[in-house]
Amino acid sequence: MAFDERTLNGMSVLAAVASSGSFAAAAEALNMSQPGVSRSIARLEARLDVRLFDRHSRSVTLTDDGRRLFEQVVPLLSALEEAAESAVSGRMAVRGHLRVNVHPFFSNLILGPRLGEFLKAHPDLKLDLVTRDQLEDMVSNGFDLAIRFGEPRSSSLIARKLLDTRVLTVAAPSYLKKYGRPENPHALHDSSHVRIDFRNPETGRAFQWEFHRGSERYVPSTEGQLMTNDVGTMHSICLAGYGIAQVMELGAEHLLASGRLVNLFPDWTDERFPLYALYPSRNHMPAKTSAFLDFVSSLVGNPR
Numbered sequence: 618m619a620f621d622e623r624t625l626n627g628m629s630v631l632a633a634v635a636s637s638g639s640f641a642a643a644a645e646a647l648n649m650s651q652p653g654v655s656r657s658i659a660r661l662e663a664r665l666d667v668r669l670f671d672r673h674s675r676s677v678t679l680t681d682d683g684r685r686l687f688e689q690v691v692p693l694l695s696a697l698e699e700a701a702e703s704a705v706s707g708r709m710a711v712r713g714h715l716r717v718n719v720h721p722f723f724s725n726l727i728l729g730p731r732l733g734e735f736l737k738a739h740p741d742l743k744l745d746l747v748t749r750d751q752l753e754d755m756v757s758n759g760f761d762l763a764i765r766f767g768e769p770r771s772s773s774l775i776a777r778k779l780l781d782t783r784v785l786t787v788a789a790p791s792y793l794k795k796y797g798r799p800e801n802p803h804a805l806h807d808s809s810h811v812r813i814d815f816r817n818p819e820t821g822r823a824f825q826w827e828f829h830r831g832s833e834r835y836v837p838s839t840e841g842q843l844m845t846n847d848v849g850t851m852h853s854i855c856l857a858g859y860g861i862a863q864v865m866e867l868g869a870e871h872l873l874a875s876g877r878l879v880n881l882f883p884d885w886t887d888e889r890f891p892l893y894a895l896y897p898s899r900n901h902m903p904a905k906t907s908a909f910l911d912f913v914s915s916l917v918g919n920p921r
Contacts, residue, residue: 635679714742785864810860
């Protein structure tokens with residue numbers, strides 16, 4: 618199939634419809650008529666001999682074929698746009714609109730306090746920062762980049778590990794004074810100890826507690842009475858002396874250093890929890906995405 622100007626225009630319309638969720642919104646964004654958008658998509662579907670969208674009364678959704686094409690097309694269109702701008706300005710500028718999905722804990726603890734530095738360095742960039750417990754669908758939600766904790770699910774996205782943080786089992790001194798300090802992880806089977814669980818947003822159930830020491834691994838079968846989905850709340854409950862929690866070392870360093878939390882099993886701290894950057898394509902990354910990824914990497918001490 619020859620790739621001509623009409624096909625390229627169709628790809629641009631495809632990206633606009635997929636990002637906006639409707640032909641009407643895409644028409645407004647592209648300064649086209651709605652029938653013109655519909656004809657452009659119909660021509661592209663006929664040319665490719667695939668159905669790209671499922672049409673509904675008030676919206677459209679990508680088919681599987683359409684989603685695969687969209688994931689490949691968006692980075693290329695962004696790269697073409699920036700290449701054209703670079704030819705005019707003589708440099709690759711960080712500008713335009715960047716939509717990023719970030720885990721709330723990372724956003725509050727690491728990114729938020731330093732984000733002003735990035736924005737001041739790139740005044741022509743508009744950043745849409747969305748904090749969510751779940752990634753959901755990057756493509757259909759129009760995200761250029763995601764910063765997420767945990768091992769990523771298998772997908773067409775590129776996953777780049779930014780860091781591994783230790784998982785520690787902690788309690789407040791007031792808790793230990795009341796209930797005593799467990800000698801080892803096996804002692805947590807004792808019903809006299811109180812456990813605070815954290816909800817896994819992917820499953821809706823509590824994260825399984827694990828203890829790693831070299832090649833040795835221990836998984837207790839007990840569960841806590843309390844489960845929360847907010848790290849700050851879990852920290853505050855633990856600091857109040859209610860129970861024992863498993864926390865990421867990232868974000869708890871100052872609490873451990875000050876003695877407000879105690880690492881109960883310092884010889885069982887070989888479990889790690891990763892932080893990843895996820896994005897649609899390894900090639901032709903737009904300058905705006907690359908700049909933000911560089912900034913996040915510098916925050917976690919992992920320069921590119």
